[in-house]
Amino acid sequence: MRTTWRRACAFAVAPLVMASAVACGGGSGDDAEGTTLRVIVNISPNLTEKYWNDLFAQYEKKHPGVKVKLELTGTISANAKLTQDLAAGDPPDVAQQITPTPENASLFADLSDQPWAADTPLAEQYAIDGKRYVVGVGEQIQSLVFYNKAAFAKAGLDATKIRTIDQFTDAMGKLKSAGYKPLQTSGQWVTGAQFSMMADAGVLTEDPKWTAKRNDGKVSFADSGYLPYLEHYKEWIDTGHLDKSALGLTYADGQTAFLNGKSAMYIMGSYFVPAADAAKKSDDIGVFTMPTDGAYPSGQFGNMSNPYVVVNKSRHRAEAIDFVKWLVTDPAAIKSQLAADGNLREGFSYPMSSLGASVQKILDGAPSVIVKSGPSQPIAGFSDELNKQVQSLYTGASAQDAAEGLDQWWNSQS
Structure with a gap:
């Protein structure tokens, strides 16, 4: 086990907006x-x-x-x-x-x-x-890809060989040909969260100070490693690797669909494990660290x-x-x-x-755990805006549109 763990959460957690006019009323408790x-x-x-x-x-x-x-x-x-x-x-x-x-x-x-x-x-x-x-x-830790072992066997895939985004995309094509929905997603906060689990693993492993630099106006989404990840994601939508109707699903619906074997892969954090355990599906599911366009294994977004x-x-x-x-x-x-x-x-x-145990092994082998806190904490409300921009890819926006939208929003908050 690692002697030092570094990590910071969940995309789904939005920083608190400053409440105004706080009075001293209400019940006594x-x-x-x-x-x-x-x-x-x-x-x-x-x-x-x-x-x-x-x-x-x-x-x-x-x-x-x-x-x-x-x-x-x-x-x-x-x-x-x-x-x-x-x-x-x-x-x-x-x-x-x-x-x-x-x-x-x-x-x-x-x-x-x-x-x-x-x-x-x-x-x-x-x-x-x-x-x-x-x-x-x-x-x-959250930069994890859970997969249906039976689906991988049917498609002739070896999870240990999937290390790059291109290999990940190729695997989705084979899984689709084998009769599976390649990658499970859903609406609510999940869409943007999964994108963050994927893209942050690559971009922030290469440059751990990227978010701090964005806070200082030194980098942008449209002119950085985030744009290629948005392009990959848009490609998956256009080729049907991601189901457009999935935006109508809740987080629980998407998780259930994967557990029921309707889809082959699911990007999610370590908190998915208890759900698989409760459904008695843990032995049927494998996990590997998120492929990237850069170093492998990457740091774990956490x-x-x-x-x-x-x-x-x-x-x-x-x-x-x-x-x-x-x-x-x-x-x-x-x-x-x-x-x-x-x-x-x-x-x-x-x-x-x-x-x-497989998730623990990934943590033990991760070169770092990427924490978005302190100087590297995004502007309040960013997670909601990222979710909005990633979901816009499902309704016709381009990757460039989404990246520029993130930059425009971020600049407007400064």
Whole structure:
């Protein structure tokens, strides 16, 4: 196992937009028996409402005076729910899956004076001006291609031989001829996320400071390695390797389609492993690191998993900090969260399927884990804009159009 892991998350996590006019209203968060902590999380196929409630119950059992209340977000993200609550003057206490930025760091408690925070995964990489506002449970890697072993056998493909994007494209053609949808995608956030998992592995392995340079206006999407990846992606749409109707699918729909054998490959993060395990399909699925137009194996695009922040306006700041400390330092809580979402942390192990072990092997062999944080953190809202531009390729936009659109948007935010 690697002695040092470097990583930073999930594309699906949008940085929080600064909430304005934050007042001090809303409910007290207390009841007759003690303190109630309101916690916002993202619900996913792996991290279900039941999972969170069961996890929180473990804390409540050890802390009889505290009740942890799961704040359901409905159809919006944790980020949007937090922004909404802050704007309404009804702040929650803790939020999961939020990445603070220099612009909004003041909304969150500075945990730099908490000795335990320094020992959490990627604490240094996610620091802002040397201060720690977010702590996490583990790490994810995301530049992975999962594949249906039966489909590869039928198409006569050897996954270990697929190292370049041209070889990847050729494999898709053979899989299509063998009767499979070559590459599974879906709508929502998945389209842009998969593109990022692919392109970042190539571009940021070659130049780890590319995003920082874009922040300084020294590089552009239209005149860099991102344009060829957009051209590859557009080619896959035009040749039918990517199904245009897939934009109508949810994240869960796309995952189910791949698990059911309707498609041959699926670009996704390590958090896909628990879904395959739950479906009892892990032994039927293989995985290889994302092919690139450059070095192979590339660095793995990754992130802090299960990041938590304590909201500065929390009415129970001390209790909220203690709860977050438990989430990221208690061995049982750590192992539960790692196993639930297929994440990794040095010094912690849990029973893994053959697929999980294969992902671990890829991490061990990766030359780096690419973290988009600190100076290399994109402008707030970039993930949504990237998703929009990648999806525009399905409706007639060219790769050049998408690259220039990303540049225009980025410049407009400066």
